[in-house]
Amino acid sequence: MKVERVIKYEAELDKDFSQWVVSVPGGEQIRDCIQCGTCSATCPLSIYMDYTPRKIILMAHQGFKEEVLRSFTPWLCASCYACMVNCPREIKITEIMYILKEKAIEEGMYPKRFPIPVLAREFTRMIVKKGRNPETKLIIALALRTNPLNLLKMAPLGLRLMKAGRLEIMTKSIKGKDQLKTMLQSLEATT
Ligand code: SF4
Ligand code: SF4
Numbered sequence: 001m002k003v004e005r006v007i008k009y010e011a012e013l014d015k016d017f018s019q020w021v022v023s024v025p026g027g028e029q030i031r032d033c034i035q036c037g038t039c040s041a042t043c044p045l046s047i048y049m050d051y052t053p054r055k056i057i058l059m060a061h062q063g064f065k066e067e068v069l070r071s072f073t074p075w076l077c078a079s080c081y082a083c084m085v086n087c088p089r090e091i092k093i094t095e096i097m098y099i100l101k102e103k104a105i106e107e108g109m110y111p112k113r114f115p116i117p118v119l120a121r122e123f124t125r126m127i128v129k130k131g132r133n134p135e136t137k138l139i140i141a142l143a144l145r146t147n148p149l150n151l152l153k154m155a156p157l158g159l160r161l162m163k164a165g166r167l168e169i170m171t172k173s174i175k176g177k178d179q180l181k182t183m184l185q186s187l188e189a190t191t
Contacts (some may be wrong), residue, residue: 013063021060024099026092030061039083039093049073053083053093060100069109074100075116118145128184131174136167 021027033054040052050072051059060068077097084094101117104110105124110117122141126134139158143151161167174180 014065015063017065017068018061018063020103021096021099026095027060027099029089029091030057030096032089033057033061033091034089036088038086038088039091042082042086044080044082045076045078049076053077053097056100057091057093057096060096066109068100069104069107070111072111072114073097074104075111075114113146115142115146118142128181129173130171131177131180132171134168134171136162136169137171 022031035054035058037052037054039057040046040054043049043053046052051067053073056068056071056073074097077094079094079097081094084090084092087093101110101120105117105121110121119138119142122138122145123133126132126138126141136158139154140151143154158167162169
Protein backbone atom coordinates (compact mmCIF):
# COMPACT_ATOMS: atom_id res chain seq x y z
CA MET A 1 0.00 0.00 0.00
CA LYS A 2 1.49 3.34 -1.09
CA VAL A 3 1.41 6.57 0.85
CA GLU A 4 -1.10 8.83 -0.89
CA ARG A 5 0.64 12.18 -0.40
CA VAL A 6 2.55 13.36 -3.45
CA ILE A 7 5.23 16.04 -3.28
CA LYS A 8 4.97 18.42 -6.18
CA TYR A 9 7.39 21.17 -5.20
CA GLU A 10 10.96 21.03 -3.98
CA ALA A 11 10.03 23.46 -1.20
CA GLU A 12 7.87 20.72 0.33
CA LEU A 13 10.84 18.43 0.89
CA ASP A 14 12.13 18.23 4.46
CA LYS A 15 15.77 19.23 4.23
CA ASP A 16 16.20 18.83 8.00
CA PHE A 17 15.29 15.17 7.63
CA SER A 18 17.74 14.78 4.80
CA GLN A 19 20.47 16.41 6.89
CA TRP A 20 19.59 14.22 9.85
CA VAL A 21 19.93 11.04 7.74
CA VAL A 22 23.40 11.98 6.55
CA SER A 23 24.43 12.97 10.07
CA VAL A 24 23.79 9.57 11.69
CA PRO A 25 26.64 7.00 11.61
CA GLY A 26 26.44 5.15 8.29
CA GLY A 27 23.84 7.54 6.92
CA GLU A 28 26.41 9.87 5.36
CA GLN A 29 27.07 7.19 2.75
CA ILE A 30 23.72 7.69 1.05
CA ARG A 31 25.30 10.64 -0.72
CA ASP A 32 27.41 8.11 -2.63
CA CYS A 33 24.43 6.17 -3.99
CA ILE A 34 24.53 5.93 -7.79
CA GLN A 35 20.95 4.61 -8.02
CA CYS A 36 22.13 1.47 -9.77
CA GLY A 37 19.27 -0.57 -8.28
CA THR A 38 21.42 -3.54 -7.28
CA CYS A 39 19.99 -3.42 -3.76
CA SER A 40 16.42 -3.65 -5.04
CA ALA A 41 17.32 -6.44 -7.45
CA THR A 42 18.98 -8.54 -4.74
CA CYS A 43 16.44 -7.84 -2.00
CA PRO A 44 14.24 -10.93 -1.56
CA LEU A 45 11.45 -8.81 -0.12
CA SER A 46 11.41 -5.82 -2.46
CA ILE A 47 8.38 -7.16 -4.33
CA TYR A 48 6.35 -6.74 -1.14
CA MET A 49 7.68 -3.27 -0.31
CA ASP A 50 5.84 -0.06 -1.17
CA TYR A 51 9.17 1.58 -2.07
CA THR A 52 12.18 -0.49 -3.08
CA PRO A 53 15.45 -0.10 -1.12
CA ARG A 54 16.86 2.00 -3.99
CA LYS A 55 13.91 4.38 -3.79
CA ILE A 56 14.05 4.59 0.00
CA ILE A 57 17.74 5.59 -0.15
CA LEU A 58 16.97 8.27 -2.75
CA MET A 59 13.89 9.57 -0.95
CA ALA A 60 15.68 9.70 2.42
CA HIS A 61 18.51 11.66 0.82
CA GLN A 62 16.12 14.10 -0.84
CA GLY A 63 14.00 14.74 2.25
CA PHE A 64 10.80 12.78 1.64
CA LYS A 65 10.41 12.45 5.38
CA GLU A 66 6.78 11.50 5.68
CA GLU A 67 6.81 9.07 2.78
CA VAL A 68 9.94 7.35 4.09
CA LEU A 69 8.88 7.14 7.74
CA ARG A 70 5.35 6.00 6.93
CA SER A 71 6.62 3.42 4.47
CA PHE A 72 6.29 -0.33 5.05
CA THR A 73 9.73 -0.93 3.54
CA PRO A 74 11.98 -0.64 6.63
CA TRP A 75 9.55 -2.86 8.58
CA LEU A 76 9.56 -5.53 5.90
CA CYS A 77 13.37 -5.58 5.77
CA ALA A 78 14.48 -8.99 7.04
CA SER A 79 18.05 -7.83 7.77
CA CYS A 80 19.47 -10.43 5.41
CA TYR A 81 22.28 -8.02 4.34
CA ALA A 82 22.08 -9.13 0.68
CA CYS A 83 21.78 -5.49 -0.43
CA MET A 84 24.78 -4.38 1.63
CA VAL A 85 26.99 -7.20 0.40
CA ASN A 86 26.19 -6.36 -3.23
CA CYS A 87 26.10 -2.56 -3.13
CA PRO A 88 28.95 -1.27 -5.34
CA ARG A 89 29.28 1.80 -3.09
CA GLU A 90 29.32 -0.27 0.13
CA ILE A 91 26.37 1.65 1.51
CA LYS A 92 25.09 0.19 4.78
CA ILE A 93 21.51 -0.15 3.57
CA THR A 94 20.45 -2.60 6.27
CA GLU A 95 21.74 -0.29 8.99
CA ILE A 96 19.88 2.62 7.39
CA MET A 97 16.67 0.56 7.56
CA TYR A 98 17.25 0.17 11.34
CA ILE A 99 17.86 3.90 11.71
CA LEU A 100 14.64 4.68 9.83
CA LYS A 101 12.66 2.28 12.03
CA GLU A 102 13.95 3.95 15.18
CA LYS A 103 13.12 7.38 13.79
CA ALA A 104 9.63 6.28 12.69
CA ILE A 105 8.84 5.08 16.23
CA GLU A 106 10.38 8.18 17.78
CA GLU A 107 8.24 10.44 15.58
CA GLY A 108 5.13 8.22 15.75
CA MET A 109 5.09 8.06 11.96
CA TYR A 110 5.23 4.30 11.37
CA PRO A 111 2.42 2.67 9.34
CA LYS A 112 -0.56 2.55 11.69
CA ARG A 113 -2.02 -0.84 12.63
CA PHE A 114 0.93 -2.62 10.99
CA PRO A 115 1.94 -5.29 13.53
CA ILE A 116 5.76 -5.09 13.26
CA PRO A 117 6.27 -1.48 14.43
CA VAL A 118 3.44 -1.77 16.96
CA LEU A 119 5.07 -4.89 18.44
CA ALA A 120 8.48 -3.18 18.55
CA ARG A 121 7.05 -0.11 20.30
CA GLU A 122 4.95 -2.04 22.82
CA PHE A 123 7.77 -4.49 23.59
CA THR A 124 10.18 -1.62 24.30
CA ARG A 125 7.60 0.22 26.39
CA MET A 126 6.95 -2.81 28.55
CA ILE A 127 10.62 -3.65 29.01
CA VAL A 128 11.25 -0.08 30.17
CA LYS A 129 8.28 -0.28 32.55
CA LYS A 130 8.68 -3.76 34.03
CA GLY A 131 12.15 -4.89 33.05
CA ARG A 132 10.70 -7.97 31.39
CA ASN A 133 8.34 -9.00 28.63
CA PRO A 134 4.82 -9.62 29.95
CA GLU A 135 3.65 -11.93 27.15
CA THR A 136 -0.08 -11.77 27.85
CA LYS A 137 -0.15 -8.00 28.04
CA LEU A 138 2.00 -7.75 24.94
CA ILE A 139 -0.36 -9.98 22.93
CA ILE A 140 -3.39 -8.01 24.12
CA ALA A 141 -1.77 -4.63 23.38
CA LEU A 142 -0.69 -5.81 19.93
CA ALA A 143 -4.18 -7.07 19.06
CA LEU A 144 -5.89 -3.92 20.38
CA ARG A 145 -3.64 -1.67 18.32
CA THR A 146 -3.72 -3.68 15.11
CA ASN A 147 -6.77 -5.92 14.80
CA PRO A 148 -8.97 -6.13 17.94
CA LEU A 149 -11.10 -8.87 16.39
CA ASN A 150 -8.07 -11.15 16.68
CA LEU A 151 -8.58 -11.11 20.44
CA LEU A 152 -11.88 -12.95 20.01
CA LYS A 153 -10.29 -15.50 17.73
CA MET A 154 -7.37 -16.04 20.10
CA ALA A 155 -9.45 -16.13 23.29
CA PRO A 156 -10.06 -19.93 23.40
CA LEU A 157 -6.36 -20.68 22.87
CA GLY A 158 -5.40 -18.02 25.43
CA LEU A 159 -7.70 -19.54 28.03
CA ARG A 160 -6.28 -23.03 27.44
CA LEU A 161 -2.74 -21.66 27.82
CA MET A 162 -3.70 -19.88 31.04
CA LYS A 163 -5.23 -23.06 32.46
CA ALA A 164 -2.03 -24.89 31.61
CA GLY A 165 -0.01 -22.18 33.38
CA ARG A 166 1.69 -21.01 30.19
CA LEU A 167 0.29 -17.46 30.18
CA GLU A 168 0.22 -15.14 33.16
CA ILE A 169 -2.01 -12.10 33.60
CA MET A 170 0.08 -10.42 36.28
CA THR A 171 3.68 -9.56 35.55
CA LYS A 172 6.15 -8.91 38.32
CA SER A 173 8.73 -6.22 37.79
CA ILE A 174 12.39 -7.13 38.01
CA LYS A 175 14.48 -6.02 40.96
CA GLY A 176 16.68 -3.01 40.21
CA LYS A 177 14.38 -1.28 37.73
CA ASP A 178 16.19 1.99 38.38
CA GLN A 179 19.50 0.45 37.36
CA LEU A 180 17.91 -0.85 34.18
CA LYS A 181 16.50 2.61 33.48
CA THR A 182 19.95 4.14 33.93
CA MET A 183 21.47 1.56 31.58
CA LEU A 184 18.82 2.18 28.92
CA GLN A 185 19.24 5.94 29.20
CA SER A 186 23.01 5.73 28.82
CA LEU A 187 22.52 3.42 25.83
CA GLU A 188 20.16 5.94 24.27
CA ALA A 189 22.68 8.70 24.87
CA THR A 190 25.38 6.81 22.96
CA THR A 191 23.22 6.03 19.90
S1 SF4 B 1 23.05 -0.86 -4.57
FE1 SF4 B 1 23.99 0.83 -3.41
S2 SF4 B 1 24.56 2.33 -5.00
FE2 SF4 B 1 23.12 0.90 -5.94
S3 SF4 B 1 21.09 1.88 -5.66
FE3 SF4 B 1 21.39 0.51 -3.93
S4 SF4 B 1 22.29 1.82 -2.33
FE4 SF4 B 1 22.52 2.90 -4.27
S1 SF4 C 1 18.75 -6.36 4.31
FE1 SF4 C 1 16.59 -5.74 4.07
S2 SF4 C 1 16.60 -4.29 2.36
FE2 SF4 C 1 18.55 -5.41 2.30
S3 SF4 C 1 18.21 -7.13 0.91
FE3 SF4 C 1 17.78 -7.88 2.97
S4 SF4 C 1 15.58 -7.57 3.27
FE4 SF4 C 1 16.17 -6.32 1.51
